[in-house]
Amino acid sequence: MSAKKTTRVNDILGLINGLYPPALAEDWDNVGLQVGDGRATVNRVLVCLDPGAAALQQAEQMGAQMVIAHHPLIFRPLKRLSPVDETGQVLFRAVQQGIAVVSAHTNLDRAADGLNDWLAERLGLQQATPLEQAGGDLLKLVVYVPRGHEEKVLDSLFGAGAGQVGDYDRCSFRVAGTGSFRPGAGTDPFIGQPGTTETVEEVRLETILPKHLLRKAVSKMIQAHPYEEVAYDLIPLNNGRHDIGLGRIGWLPQPVSVAEFSAQIKERLGLSALRLAGPTDRPLKKIAVCGGSGVSLFGEARRQGADCLVTGDVKYHDAQRARSEGMLLVDAGHFATEHLMVAGLAKKLQVAADDRQLPVEFIEMNTEVDPFELI
Known part of the structure; x- marks a missing residue:
């Protein structure tokens, strides 16, 4: 008899990332796992707009081990973690109760069959x-890396959202070659000496990324690259998907x-x-x-x-x-x-989970209300 299949937080993240790739998110956004252990078991998931105290309370009451919200719980870097405000209270409560919290925000906004398609249909x-197509929004990034450092540089780019081609991620191309340079006076080269021309075995790495991730990706790449001065090219592309x-x-x-x-x-x-x-x-x-x-x-x-x-x-x-x-x-x-995303996302994820025979139930939060009242 085969062991009963279980669903883990990482399985749900895989479903979300397949439908709504994190690379589609704006560079200022914070999507994906905010709180929790990717290895934890999940059998019930609450889908909501806002990951506030009310969502955590309903998740506890229904026995959910995971909350998927549109808005991020952690939007900006935290300077302190204390239960003196709602974000701190929710973080503490989520950790204490073992409830994972995930955000699908601007990636859900931009994706095909996502929030804006649902709004248009409604x-x-x-x-x-x-309205603002991402199809002509792609760049090819080419960077030259000394042999032995290519994986570290690629990991930095992929971590920033580069390398997404349709339903495939971590996409790249590489070719070996020889680079040459002469460090100037006052430099501190990783290889060679100032004033001496050097030839180095290098690898040319290529990947793609949307323009809105450019600043983040280049910053991460430069941090991971061993050279003092990083040589890279950015090439505009006109291909890509026109449904996002x-x-x-x-x-x-x-x-x-x-x-x-x-x-x-x-x-x-x-x-x-x-x-x-x-x-x-x-x-x-x-x-x-x-x-x-x-x-x-x-x-x-x-x-x-x-x-x-x-x-x-x-x-x-x-x-x-x-x-x-x-x-x-x-x-x-x-x-x-935006609130129509609750029903839309719950249904999409349930179908995706059922197709993969993952035993998990997605439940729509039914108590959220507009914070504004008209009188």
């Missing part, structure tokens, strides 16, 4: 494509008035009110959407001929811009434009 958009990127833009089945579309948004996102800025007297047909805080895509939406951008977290000057530039801006709220 609002009835057809032929939706990424921030936001979505698509078409309504037929033109509708602003009043009609507003009513549809409220009904489909469970809202009692919206904030609008810009012209309200024109029919709407081509619609851009971005879950959460997507006002930065206003210019791109306008450039692509959108009649309207639906997002959240609209500020005063954003509204003024919408009025002056003549494109409707709809603030449906951060919560409402």
Whole structure:
């Protein structure tokens, strides 16, 4: 009789990374495992928007060993770990209860069949494509490394998110050759002496990365490289996937008035009110959407001929811009434009786990509410 199969935290991370690769995340983001042991056993997972105290409480009550949230629990480097604020309390509680906490944030936003596709579908958009496509956003990075140091340099690049090609990661190419250089006066070369031309057996390493990871990847690479001055090339690429990127833009089945579309948004996102800025007297047909805080895509939406951008977290000057530039801006709220990820992600992960015969149950958190109240 074969041993009963178990599911571990690392198995769930593998499912997430396969569907929503960490390399898609913005360089300022913090996705993946935030708290927990990748070797720990999991049979129930809670999926939520925010990894707060309420999520940990529900996870405990339902016997879950893992929480997958959209928003990161640890967003910025911690200067101290103390249960005096909610983040500290959640961290302490998660460790004490043995509950792993994972974030799928901007990688879920940018991925195909991720949050923004779900939002576009919920609002009835057809032929939706990424508003800010990542397809022409790739770079080839070439770096020259002395023989024997290539694995350390590659590990640094892969750790920063480079080397992702579709469903494959840690992708690279290498070829051996001979490098030459002459260190200048006042240098401290890893190999050779100042003023003397040196020839060295080197390896040319190549990998790819999205532009938004460039600064992080180059910084990690330079830290891992033994040379005082690192020689590397960056080559723009025009190939890549065109179904990933921030936001979505698509078409309504037929033109509708602003009043009609507003009513549809409220009904489909469970809202009692919206904030609008810009012209309200024109029919709407081509619609851009971005879950959460997507006002930065206003210019791109306008450039692509959108009649309207639906997002959240609209500020005063954003509204003024919408009025002056003549494109409707709809603030449906951060919560409402993102909370649909709970059901979407739970269903995707359950299907993926079932396909791999992993015994685990994904449960949607059903008690989250918008922190804002309209009175």
